[in-house]
Amino acid sequence: MSMSIDRTRLRQLLSREAAESTARNPRSKAAYEAADHLFGRVPMTWMNKNAGTFPRYLAGAHGARVTDIDGHEYIDFCLGDTGAMAGHSPAVVADAVERRFREQGGATAMLPTEDAEWVGAELTRRFGLPRWSFSLTATDANRWAIRLARAVTGRQKILFNSYCYHGSVDESLIVTGPEGRGATSRPGNVGAPCDVTLTSRVAEFNDLEGLERELAQGDVAAVLMEPALTNIGIVLPEPGYLEGVRELTRRHGVLLVNDETHTFSAGPGGATAAWALEPDILTIGKAVAGGVPAGAYGLSADLADRLLRRGDLDLVDMGGVGGTLAGNALSVAAMRATLEHVLTDSAFAAMSALSARFEQGVQSGIEKHGLPWSVSRLGARTEYRFTAPAPRTGTESAAASDPELEDFLHLWMANRGVLMTPFHNMALMCPATTEADVDAHTTLFAGALAELAG
Template sequence: MTQLAAALGTISPKAIAALHQQEAEAFLARRPQSCALFEQAQAHLPGGVPMHWMRDWGTPVPLVIDSARGITLTDIDGNHYRDFCLGDTGAMFGHSPAPVQRVLRDHAGDGLTAMLPGADAAVVAAHLAERFGLPYWQVTATATDANRALLRWARAIATLTDAKKDKVLVFNGCYHGTVEETMVQLHDGRTVNRPGLIGQIFNLSDSTVAIEFNDRAALSAALARGDIVVLLAEPVMTNCGMVLPDEGYWAFAQAECKKYGVLLAIDETHCISSGWAGYTGTHQLQPDFLVLGKPIAGGLCAAVYGFTAEVFAAMNRVRDQREPGHSGMGTTLAANLLTLRAMRAMLSDVMSHEAYAHMLPLAEYLADGLRALFGRHQLPWSIAQVGARCEWIFAPTVPRTGAEALAREDDHDLGAALHLALLNRGVLVTPFHHMCLVSPQTQRADIDALLNALDDCLLLLKHLSQPAG
């Protein structure tokens, strides 16, 4: 019996297929305009979408959104949804926060980009320094760009003292945007290119080493090699399914990095759900670099990366020695005037202590509600939670490593059927896993609606699993 089969209990694969078929038909019947637009869009958009992964939601046709406000999405057919995906963290504090709306309304006529800083830049940097404890900051267009930049800086800094250090260390199953060096995984103990990469012609194991999360021996062994320049990591893995650190793991990892002179870069892009200062501040981590993207400008394209005074001093030494020419970092539209104004509004007025005081208890309420629901249905499913971020897992225990999380991808059919059924009941969760975010606009009634909708889906699955007659 497979792990998934054990987790399903009395739910049969035929019932899952029947639920998916039933919900697909209902989805199409209620969304004629989305269907029509899909046919039209395919003339010029591959798959009918502007980004290819927008077809990965598992819906028969793309769900076309007309508006997104607070936590309410409305599609072009007039259907409303309680949004627990929230742009996979990009809108974690709600769609179109009022302070950002005011920035767009009041300052759109004051220039959008000029390749020069506005007065908001200094205020934003000071706020970031106070919040995260790192004194120096730079702004990019995406967290991917921020991660690329810090990897370049880390390698450049290493050449000042130890040219042998040139490799990046990551965790198996990691995600740091589309940075090439991180698109690897472990296979039979070896670091290899991640399957599915398009057009990848270089062997990424030449630049990167992958190990399992929470494996202390593997971490020590990798750092002892002497060729690792930086460990780039989410404090909680989130893209392969949430993988929480063992107690004391980050204290150990930080000590090992210091022991071997390896820089530590923490990617907070998803884990900002942990609290006002992210996972780093909540758990007193002390990284050399810190990256935050997605929600920091309220859904506009922006990210930041911060670094210590020691790193800044080393950067200056690199600048003093480098030849003239393009650094390989930076994009023309990064740190533009309008985005910095929006970022200032988010940091000052939206991503507040008060917001987290609302979000975190509600996320606990959601997690407790899911546990009670699965208990009533006698389903041995577990919950992983990081602050306002909550995910259910079709297994009795949460994974400890990326390999364990990736091994559970045989739950795709069940996940797809439940996501589609929840959509038809007016609830949206993150499609790639079963993750829900609680925002400052989320109310207990919204969580009750999610729990009731999921309860209805599970009851239907059980009914469909009963023998005919």
């Protein structure tokens, strides 16, 4: 028997959980109300994206646990929206950072370290790209990939998938028009430097016909994409889609850039290794340094050689593919410790198994109540959606959003000791996550559905 959501009951439950959250967190509420010198009262305005009227304030975090300043401990499935996929403050990373900063010093000396070559070699082993450079964020890595693609192709436009996520890259804030045709700026785009259609083209994920139509215009330097959409909710590639993207980009002389910042959850070499993909450039950030700001981009050997042979390109000084702190000794030391000792091949196997257990628990609840919902998994990452079948494009995924229902579930979980990613219903596993943690969510999820059913 199918269950529909009683919206009146949902709003009553949401109001109850919001009141409970406020009552449970007086110190966080007071800290938020006192933050008069912060824009939006938070260090970054996206921290206001949370269920309730104020965010919980961090006291500490270790492994798969977060503690707030009101003394509540949470099982953390958010994990910094992938930034803490290695777990919070892994001991081996903390030791490496302290050794580099306190004992060795020189965290920002603008000199290379031998750790950098080790990290480059390990990224090559995992992802296949032979030449690497570092950044502080995946956003920066994407910006630099775009510059390099334009330089080497002589073309100006970059193609993105509708409702993609590549950080705050200006060119990426583009979505398709009605029926997947045309293009417009993504709703809410802040301070666009120009009409985004001047710099970008767009096609729906899983739409090879739309992609070919855009690439045939002959002005696209690169397709910058996630192998699976993530930040609009997990949208998995249909059979043959990624192979089709690679064939079309090669046919039209377009570079392919895989952004693996979130899809790193697919395995130790991300979706690129898991699905045998062959990008020309690969970008990554967040998780690779165990919580320390770091990113990287990798290049194919042919592309790297072509760029280095270009005497007209200033790749050393003011060419726009660097930053004073990029590749600093501290970040690189953290990357080495994370990749060598924490986010290992065996760790990913265990994390993926836990994610499958999480998926099964959610699916059982959906089936018990006959909900028209779905659940999608990408390695160590699982997400439930309020539609079935699961969305196949970014636009479909955006349309499936239900803010009231999301807020209720997030507050229900948080009030009972579980944190989900505030932007959507994503749960990520880390090496410190346990089966008991997953089962706790399964029990709470079942309880939330029972409440909704009345």
